[in-house]
Amino acid sequence: xxxxxxxxxxxxxxxxxxxxxxxxxxxxxxxxxxxxxxxxxxxxxxxxxxxxxxxxxxxxxxxxxxxxxxxxxxxxxxxxxxxxxxxxxxxxxxxxxxxxxxxxxxxxxxxxxxxxxxxxxxxxxxxxxxxxxxxxxxxxxxxxxxxxxxxxxxxxxxxxxxxxxxxxxxxxxxxxxxxxxxxxxxxxxxxxxxxxxxxxxxxxxxxxxxxxxxxxxxxxxxxxxxxxxxxxxxxxxxxxxxxxxxxxxxxxxxxxxxxxxxxxxxxxxxxxxxxxxxxxxxxxxxxxxxxxxxxxxxxxxxxx
Numbered sequence: 001x002x003x004x005x006x007x008x009x010x011x012x013x014x015x016x017x018x019x020x021x022x023x024x025x026x027x028x029x030x031x032x033x034x035x036x037x038x039x040x041x042x043x044x045x046x047x048x049x050x051x052x053x054x055x056x057x058x059x060x061x062x063x064x065x066x067x068x069x070x071x072x073x074x075x076x077x078x079x080x081x082x083x084x085x086x087x088x089x090x091x092x093x094x095x096x097x098x099x100x101x102x103x104x105x106x107x108x109x110x111x112x113x114x115x116x117x118x119x120x121x122x123x124x125x126x127x128x129x130x131x132x133x134x135x136x137x138x139x140x141x142x143x144x145x146x147x148x149x150x151x152x153x154x155x156x157x158x159x160x161x162x163x164x165x166x167x168x169x170x171x172x173x174x175x176x177x178x179x180x181x182x183x184x185x186x187x188x189x190x191x192x193x194x195x196x197x198x199x200x201x202x203x204x205x206x207x208x209x210x211x212x213x214x215x216x217x218x219x220x221x222x223x224x225x226x227x228x229x230x231x232x233x234x235x236x237x238x239x240x241x242x243x244x245x246x247x248x249x250x251x252x253x254x255x256x257x258x259x260x261x262x263x264x265x266x267x268x269x270x271x272x273x274x275x276x277x278x279x280x281x282x283x284x285x286x287x288x289x290x291x292x293x294x295x296x297x298x299x300x301x302x303x304x
Contacts, residue, residue, distance in 0.1 A: 066089050070089050086272075092269050096273045108255050109277065115171075119182060119239060120239050123182035123235060130144060130190075131191045135191050135193070136220065151180070156180070156246065157249070160173070163176050174243065181241060184235075185234040185238055190228050193226065193231075194220055225296050226297060236286050240281070240285070247260070255274055255277055255278055256278070259278070
């Protein structure tokens with residue numbers, strides 16, 4: 001008996017078959033160093049726009065100030081304030097560019113910055129420690145506050161004769177005077193920050209069984225950080241004022257000595273150069289302090 005052979009099925013015509021889509025290209029992997037391309041239409045954050053606007057406004061303000069300075073010196077304005085002996089901005093900037101090409105000018109700047117670094121570091125460590133201790137202990141506050149209230153109003157210039165007698169070198173006396181100028185703003189602002197700690201937070205963590213050290217570390221210090229940061233910024237400005245007072249009287253190097261020496265030689269351009277350099281260094285130092293303390297205050301933005 002023969003088996004019937006099935007006829008082969010007719011194959012579909014290739015022309016009638018639907019087209020096959022080509023395989024999709026592999027998705028490139030994003031390495032750790034590569035960043036995804038920004039989506040179109042993204043705009044800058046609002047905070048960045050505000051900062052750019054502030055910078056632009058500051059530049060416009062400084063430009064207007066320089067133009068007014070140029071005009072009053074050009075016409076030799078003498079109305080309550082005599083500008084006839086004040087050098088013009090062109091003369092001052094010319095003298096500045098001449099000085100930055102000399103080694104002695106950078107020596108003056110380096111010596112002043114080294115003195116600020118030493119004295120301000122000591123004032124920061126001691127001032128924050130004293131402020132925290134006074135804020136948490138009534139006995140410490142009653143014992144230390146009389147000294148602060150008596151010594152704080154004494155200007156830096158009044159300390160110079162005694163500092164020269166107390167310390168063996170002029171360098172030590174200048175650092176001591178600068179240290180005193182920065183110390184008191186840091187102490188008082190730290191004390192204010194500790195006193196402003198919400199008592200309800202302290203009682204809440206105590207009710208949960210937190211120790212005194214835990215309360216101090218996790219509640220008191222974070223609550224006082226904004227005031228501490230403000231005190232550090234204020235202390236930096238006062239430290240520059242105190243440093244210049246010491247350098248003018250007893251220094252042989254430093255930007256304060258440079259300014260005083262220019263006054264002694266009746267070199268008006270260098271006087272203004274020294275003043276502008278002092279202002280620039282003080283501004284840069286304060287900005288650096290704010291930049292360093294900014295990461296510790298991130299919790300403020302999250303709390304708002």
